[in-house]
Amino acid sequence: MSHKVIIPIGPYHPLQEEPEFFRLYVEGEKVVDIDIVIGYNHRGIEELAEDKHYDQVTFLVERICGICSSSHPFAFVLAVEDLLKTQVPERAHYIRMIVDELQRLHSHLLWLGLAGHFIGYNTVWMWAWRYREPVLDLFEQISGNRNNYAMMKVGGVRRDIKPEDLPTIKKQIDKLIPVLDMFKGAITDDPVIKARLKGVGVLTREQVLDFGALGPTARASGVDIDVRRDEPYAMYSSIKWSVITQKDGDVFAKTMVRILEMYESINIIRQCLVKMKKGPIDANVTDLIPGEGIGRVEAPRGECFHYIKSDGTNRPVRHKIRAPSFMNVATNKVSCVGGTISDAAITLGAVDPCYCCTERTAVIAKTTNTKIMNGWDLIKLCQEKTHKLLHKLEK
Amino acid sequence: MFFKQLFYYLIFPGFLFASVVGLLAGWVDRKVSARIQYRVGPPWYQNFVDIIKLFGKEIITPPGRAFTFLFAPLMGIVSSTIVASFLGLVLLNSQSIFFADLIIVIYLLTVPAISLIIGASASANPLASIGVSREIKMVLGYELPFILSLAIVIIKAGSLRLADIINYQLLNGSLALSWSGAIGLIVAFLCIQAKLGFVPFDAPEADQEIMCGTLIEYSGLPLAIFRLTRFILLYTLPLFLIIIFLSGDIKLTSLGIKFLLILVAIILVKNTNPRLRIDQAIRFFWKILTPLAVLGVILAFLGK
Numbered sequence: 001m002s003h004k005v006i007i008p009i010g011p012y013h014p015l016q017e018e019p020e021f022f023r024l025y026v027e028g029e030k031v032v033d034i035d036i037v038i039g040y041n042h043r044g045i046e047e048l049a050e051d052k053h054y055d056q057v058t059f060l061v062e063r064i065c066g067i068c069s070s071s072h073p074f075a076f077v078l079a080v081e082d083l084l085k086t087q088v089p090e091r092a093h094y095i096r097m098i099v100d101e102l103q104r105l106h107s108h109l110l111w112l113g114l115a116g117h118f119i120g121y122n123t124v125w126m127w128a129w130r131y132r133e134p135v136l137d138l139f140e141q142i143s144g145n146r147n148n149y150a151m152m153k154v155g156g157v158r159r160d161i162k163p164e165d166l167p168t169i170k171k172q173i174d175k176l177i178p179v180l181d182m183f184k185g186a187i188t189d190d191p192v193i194k195a196r197l198k199g200v201g202v203l204t205r206e207q208v209l210d211f212g213a214l215g216p217t218a219r220a221s222g223v224d225i226d227v228r229r230d231e232p233y234a235m236y237s238s239i240k241w242s243v244i245t246q247k248d249g250d251v252f253a254k255t256m257v258r259i260l261e262m263y264e265s266i267n268i269i270r271q272c273l274v275k276m277k278k279g280p281i282d283a284n285v286t287d288l289i290p291g292e293g294i295g296r297v298e299a300p301r302g303e304c305f306h307y308i309k310s311d312g313t314n315r316p317v318r319h320k321i322r323a324p325s326f327m328n329v330a331t332n333k334v335s336c337v338g339g340t341i342s343d344a345a346i347t348l349g350a351v352d353p354c355y356c357c358t359e360r361t362a363v364i365a366k367t368t369n370t371k372i373m374n375g376w377d378l379i380k381l382c383q384e385k386t387h388k389l390l391h392k393l394e395k
Numbered sequence: 396m397f398f399k400q401l402f403y404y405l406i407f408p409g410f411l412f413a414s415v416v417g418l419l420a421g422w423v424d425r426k427v428s429a430r431i432q433y434r435v436g437p438p439w440y441q442n443f444v445d446i447i448k449l450f451g452k453e454i455i456t457p458p459g460r461a462f463t464f465l466f467a468p469l470m471g472i473v474s475s476t477i478v479a480s481f482l483g484l485v486l487l488n489s490q491s492i493f494f495a496d497l498i499i500v501i502y503l504l505t506v507p508a509i510s511l512i513i514g515a516s517a518s519a520n521p522l523a524s525i526g527v528s529r530e531i532k533m534v535l536g537y538e539l540p541f542i543l544s545l546a547i548v549i550i551k552a553g554s555l556r557l558a559d560i561i562n563y564q565l566l567n568g569s570l571a572l573s574w575s576g577a578i579g580l581i582v583a584f585l586c587i588q589a590k591l592g593f594v595p596f597d598a599p600e601a602d603q604e605i606m607c608g609t610l611i612e613y614s615g616l617p618l619a620i621f622r623l624t625r626f627i628l629l630y631t632l633p634l635f636l637i638i639i640f641l642s643g644d645i646k647l648t649s650l651g652i653k654f655l656l657i658l659v660a661i662i663l664v665k666n667t668n669p670r671l672r673i674d675q676a677i678r679f680f681w682k683i684l685t686p687l688a689v690l691g692v693i694l695a696f697l698g699k
Contacts, residue, residue, distance in 0.1 A: 121669035122594075123666045192671065195672075343672070345603050
């Protein structure tokens with residue numbers, strides 16, 4: 001069969017409930033080409049941020065993404081603190097790290113569940129999400145919310161972790177270790193899972209470097225990058241941990257990277273809990289100066305980047321955000337091609353894409369004669385159809 | 396006589412009885428799956444409500460192909476109902492309706508898959524066409540080991556009549572207790588998993604990849620009929636397995652226990668495996684199950 005068929009995945013993804021569009025060109029079952037269309041979810045967050053004062057922006061960027069809802073504000077406050085050269089109290093650093101690593105745990109568990117669902121293994125899906133619940137409960141205990149924790153603040157953190165919460169945190173993350181052992185064992189031992197994941201959606205080291213992929217996607221292909229180690233922020237330099245890398249670059253390697261990273265997160269949280277001394281949690285920033293600052297945070301999906309330009313007023317003049325998925329989603333262009341449709345589903349999911357993080361703006365280059373419709377065109381089309389139906393009814 | 400036949404076919408042990416037991420078996424499937432996955436699961440009448448709800452929904456048909464599109468689900472449900480009434484009558488009377496009814500049953504059990512292929516082809520949806528090509532490959536994959544596993548029984552019992560097979564086992568004990576019978580049971584069990592379209596062999600309907608593939612264009616009543624066919628098969632296929640391999644004892648209680656055990660085994664396999672790619676599934680059927688079934692046939696010839 002040399003007949004090319006287009007298989008659409010999107011504009012609403014059947015699994016991820018996020019708007020994106022992958023056009024798979026297939027011959028039989030084999031994917032020969034793929035078009036990646038994003039830009040359905042543009043909310044103008046950067047523009048909005050320029051209308052708000054710095055404290056409000058922290059809340060705004062928290063809402064960029066529901067899953068990495070501490071990474072974005074973390075990167076933002078780091079950017080502002082970089083601009084102001086603020087000395088943040090040590091305790092605040094540790095609290096930020098604990099929240100960020102807990103978030104990595106919950107994000108990776110969420111992905112693990114979704115990955116199970118992608119390959120039709122719903123039991124893994126439900127189990128992973130079940131064990132994610134205690135992590136969300138911890139968040140609720142610490143911040144009052146399961147998501148959108150509102151912990152970050154320019155100059156420190158908004159609320160302290162109470163001393164009576166510490167044993168619970170320790171107990172709950174200790175309980176996660178046997179769970180991770182179970183998942184690790186299940187995935188490395190199960191021949192059927194191996195058959196589905198090994199050698200699927202391979203990204204070579206060169207391809208990763210070409211696309212500038214980040215986070216677990218890059219580390220699974222043997223690219224040893226991690227902002228937490230390469231440019232330590234908060235107190236990461238005072239903590240012993242290691243960056244997980246794998247060589248193969250396939251979906252299996254990406255899964256293993258995420259599972260092993262969860263062990264490291266637990267390790268980091270444990271050390272933070274020990275090292276955290278009593279003290280102030282806020283540097284009480286009052287004045288702003290003109291200038292620029294950048295903040296880089298290793299979000300669960302890779303490096304999250306925020307840039308701030310200030311003119312000394314209480315609002316940023318320019319706020320630029322780059323989420324890791326923006327770099328990672330593009331790698332599907334090479335990793336999906338050559339596989340089957342079944343592989344495409346898990347390969348597209350393996351970069352842990354987060355479209356609401358990614359979408360800043362979309363430029364549409366018109367190369368064919370097909371009409372590209374915007375929102376108003378579609379509304380007009382709907383109205384015309386309604387009129388036609390009404391006419392029919394009247395007759 | 397005619398009304399009696401009609402009663403057999405429509406009420407008991409045919410359509411109505413098979414549907415009710417099938418829907419309840421479907422509930423067992425959903426409930427056990429839910430408990431395995433730490434969920435609560437639906438109440439017992441959930442499947443009934445689902446099917447009845449679908450009855451009332453709009454039927455959307457592809458223009459110009461409505462007849463084939465609507466005829467296919469009927470074909471599937473009629474054939475699966477005939478099998479259900481055959482098997483029920485054989486168990487009730489211990490005598491076959493006519494010669495070589497096993498062959499008829501094998502044929503009729505393939506028809507639901509064929510009806511899915513015909514109906515989905517009529518919808519002319521690209522995703523459905525992928526589903527169709529997968530379904531055809533899947534049928535080619537599992538029919539060979541399935542028939543070979545039944546050949547074991549035919550050799551052992553020396554007959555093509557279901558009643559003879561049951562009587563043979565009533566005298567000599569269940570076939571599954573012999574070496575060849577046990578192999579046949581395992582092979583047939585896995586083929587049934589594929590016939591039911593359950594994970595790991597649900598590639599034709601992979602909702603995460605091709606959004607229910609073959610069923611994508613179906614709505615309302617035809618969709619309900621396809622679903623009902625699946626539920627009737629969920630009752631018929633385990634029963635068929637019991638008749639063929641495990642009918643050493645056909646008292647009602649032991650039948651019920653065996654049925655539940657097979658059902659739960661199917662559900663466990665479904666919940667502890669990811670979906671196989673279609674090429675992997677066919678490789679599994681042809682390279683692992685077929686040689687295994689051939690081994691069973693050889694053992695059966697040797698009398699083991």
